[in-house]
Amino acid sequence: MSWSVETLARARSLADRYPQKRSAIMPLLYMAMREDGYVTEDGMRVVAELTGLTPVQVESVASFYGMFKLIPQGEYLVSVCTSIACMLNGADDVMSSAEEQAGVPAGETAADGVVTVEHVECIGACGGAPAVQVNYELVEGVTSEAVAAMIRWLRENRPETITAAELQERFGGARSFDPAISEPQGAIGPFPAFDPYRTAGGAS
Numbered sequence: 737m738s739w740s741v742e743t744l745a746r747a748r749s750l751a752d753r754y755p756q757k758r759s760a761i762m763p764l765l766y767m768a769m770r771e772d773g774y775v776t777e778d779g780m781r782v783v784a785e786l787t788g789l790t791p792v793q794v795e796s797v798a799s800f801y802g803m804f805k806l807i808p809q810g811e812y813l814v815s816v817c818t819s820i821a822c823m824l825n826g827a828d829d830v831m832s833s834a835e836e837q838a839g840v841p842a843g844e845t846a847a848d849g850v851v852t853v854e855h856v857e858c859i860g861a862c863g864g865a866p867a868v869q870v871n872y873e874l875v876e877g878v879t880s881e882a883v884a885a886m887i888r889w890l891r892e893n894r895p896e897t898i899t900a901a902e903l904q905e906r907f908g909g910a911r912s913f914d915p916a917i918s919e920p921q922g923a924i925g926p927f928p929a930f931d932p933y934r935t936a937g938g939a940s
């Protein structure tokens with residue numbers, strides 16, 4: 737196993753919470769992604785050992801869900817929603833602008849390794865369409881110009897932590913609603929930032 741002693745201890749403790757260890761496959765795959773930057777073959781083997789599944793069974797889950805990345809990602813994963821509400825509000829233009837600014841088509845990472853762009857299905861912010869995420873931090877009411885400016889800003893500033901509040905303030909437009917509770921910790925990489933995978937604030 738290539739994982740650190742600390743990560744393995746955390747993974748075993750997590751698997752022990754479930755009556756069936758295989759039920760821990762999803763959070764363990766997120767840990768694998770955090771450990772290596774994406775879900776590597778070695779990471780899938782570790783998850784298989786921890787859960788009692790075969791590596792093929794683990795890969796069948798990892799390859800099914802779009803948030804598990806099986807290839808390296810850029811520092812910033814820019815996800816443009818192209819589902820119906822966003823599409824009707826200009827998402828195709830936002831997507832084209834993001835691809836042009838990044839210099840790669842959706843699904844690929846720019847040669848500098850800073851930005852990956854992808855299109856995603858509805859991310860639950862239809863009222864604020866078109867919606868975009870950067871490392872799963874949401875920004876609503878995004879225009880073609882704003883997404884291009886956002887990618888330039890990411891490249892020039894390389895922020896360590898991405899927060900939805902800052903993205904919205906800098907690059908957002910109309911929102912679906914103003915959330916009463918803010919989530920100030922933000923994301924520190926192109927992986928979902930919630931317990932038990934650790935946020936910027938280090939929740940365990």
Ligand code: FES
Nearest residue numbers: 817822858861862
């Ligand atoms: S259709 Fe884009 S957020 Fe729902």
